[in-house]
Amino acid sequence: MKKLILAAAFSMLALLSNAGVTTIDNPFQGNMVLKEPVKVDHPLFAKGTGGAQCKGLPSTCGQMANCEQAKQALKCGYKRLDRDKDGVPCESICPGG
Numbered sequence: 001m002k003k004l005i006l007a008a009a010f011s012m013l014a015l016l017s018n019a020g021v022t023t024i025d026n027p028f029q030g031n032m033v034l035k036e037p038v039k040v041d042h043p044l045f046a047k048g049t050g051g052a053q054c055k056g057l058p059s060t061c062g063q064m065a066n067c068e069q070a071k072q073a074l075k076c077g078y079k080r081l082d083r084d085k086d087g088v089p090c091e092s093i094c095p096g097g
Helices: 002-017 067-075
Strands: none
Touching: none
16 A cells, blocks of 8 residues: 555656646747758768769778778768778778878
């Protein structure tokens, strides 16, 4: 019986604590229109992502034909090609960039 009363008390407390939550600060609710486009500098949102430049690119350094192909794959989002995160992909075929 004590467990039941305790569970009911905690349930009421949980319901009361969420009573003040509103969606006023939610930027996705509303009819706000941007007056100018927002530029996003990220390979996943770059023009051509998923297009001809990125289709069929190898996913590992051992499969790359040359350094330029490795650089293109890095631009297309293959972040694993740059293990030390210095901006140079496949350092075995692109020493120093």
